[in-house]
């Protein structure tokens with residue numbers, strides 16, 4: 133691996149993340165040891181990871197050509213600095229870089245100074261100041277303790293009463309003089325974006341999503357993570373480009389400006405919101421269980437990439453990924469996230485078709501087999517060509533692993549499923565075309581999937597459009613059918629197709645209560661005017677004849693009236709210099725086509 137050194141890689145740590153790291157580095161044909169590792173991790177060398185001196189002695193003896201530091205605690209202590217001073221190539225930042233994770237206040241200050249997109253915040257010290265500052269966050273607040281708190285220092289509050297309770301709880305737990313961070317509560321979807329960086333260049337891993345709550349549907353207490361999947365379908369090229377421009381690049385510039393040498397893993401915990409991506413947190417190591425889902429997706433010689441990063445020679449190297457998906461399902465012990473039950477025998481560990489990464493297990497005393505020894509006991513990980521296949525395989529394998537009191541989520545990866553939309557049209561379907569194009573390769577990619585197109589006109593030109601995008605078309609002529617009956621049939625059809633959103637794209641019918649009630653706040657329409665100024669047909673002719681310098685496009689929920697539903701989004705159409713109706717229409721339609729897809733994406737984010 134190196135001209136001078138061995139091909140030995142030492143991984144520090146002994147949890148599920150480190151098990152996955154060891155497994156992945158073995159795939160690259162390297163010899164790997166884990167310090168201290170665990171009973172389940174091959175090549176484990178017992179050592180007290182809390183003692184830098186002991187670790188150093190052991191590493192001197194082993195003389196690895198690369199040291200990968202898994203957990204945050206040794207990074208925060210500055211173990212990477214110590215090892216570098218001894219001449220080791222280390223994947224992991226020094227103490228200065230590790231502060232991005234270990235101090236939330238430092239991280240937040242860094243983000244603000246360097247223009248990294250993040251949630252609005254205030255840092256407060258002491259109970260009284262914290263309580264007073266809550267008034268500055270009328271739209272909801274998240275209270276965070278400044279320091280490593282093993283995932284338990286963050287309280288997302290639903291209302292003012294909860295916020296006050298959270299402030300009191302954290303102030304009591306950490307002392308009345310504790311520094312707390314108050315942050316505006318964001319709505320959107322979370323993504324864990326992990327990157328290799330040597331402080332100059334950066335190579336992104338495919339995005340992953342963690343499942344932090346204990347229970348299905350994101351209910352119950354927070355945990356270290358109950359499962360993960362990779363890649364994340366909605367984290368499409370447009371979303372990634374925004375994250376890169378607003379978060380990753382400014383971070384890299386900031387590190388350089390602040391003179392922080394960083395050679396390791398930078399983990400961006402991002403909330404994708406309707407207003408763009410916002411950084412919630414940095415971690416300065418692989419996530420757990422993200423690593424278990426991300427590492428099996430990585431193709432090629434990862435050990436070589438690690439080494440290049442450790443040496444500051446990342447350059448233009450990129451992380452290559454396999455096609456398909458990986459799903460990691462965590463099984464936790466009874467009692468977790470409180471006091472976990474230890475010593476429970478685990479059965480069915482040699483699963484076929486999947487990987488098992490151990491986190492909290494140890495060898496049964498005197499026996500073969502394993503027993504539980506921690507909160508998150510293990511994760512079962514599987515790959516598949518499709519998301520569905522990966523999930524099915526992971527759960528089939530996870531079902532074989534059993535221990536008393538096992539806790540597991542049954543919905544890992546469910547959030548990856550795109551929303552199912554139906555498009556209704558009567559004419560040429562130009563808005564349908566724009567939305568389908570956006571789903572295929574634009575902003576809506578991974579957010580939505582078209583399951584059905586419905587038209588009331590058997591000769592509508594839009595039928596060809598839907599076919600071109602391989603969307604099944606249902607033709608439902610309306611002639612002679614009473615409105616309520618027609619809508620009942622339509623609603624039944626859409627319900628059978630398990631549609632999440634109904635998108636009207638030039639559907640020339642006013643919906644009856646039957647439809648509206650079947651899909652409350654689920655039917656959208658686009659209107660070629662400001663709905664307050666002009667309802668009904670011919671919005672562009674109206675704007676043209678009135679010689680307006682600008683007009684508006686409205687995207688709104690459909691109710692039982694004519695263009696009276698609640699407005700979702702309004703976008704301006706500049707009409708200066710537009711001297712013909714055709715020109716007015718051309719400009720208006722361009723705005724409709726862009727904004728309709730955007731509004732749908734933002735809706736999906738906000739109703740996440």
Ligand code: AMP
Nearest residue numbers: 251274286288315316317318401412413
């Ligand atoms: P953190 O340790 O800062 O990443 O926070 C842990 C979790 O709390 C995150 O993964 C989010 O689910 C949630 N969270 C943190 N900050 C916010 C915020 N500003 N708005 C909404 N949720 C948040």
Ligand code: GLY
Nearest residue numbers: 342357419420421
């Ligand atoms: N899974 C989140 C973390 O490792 O911090």
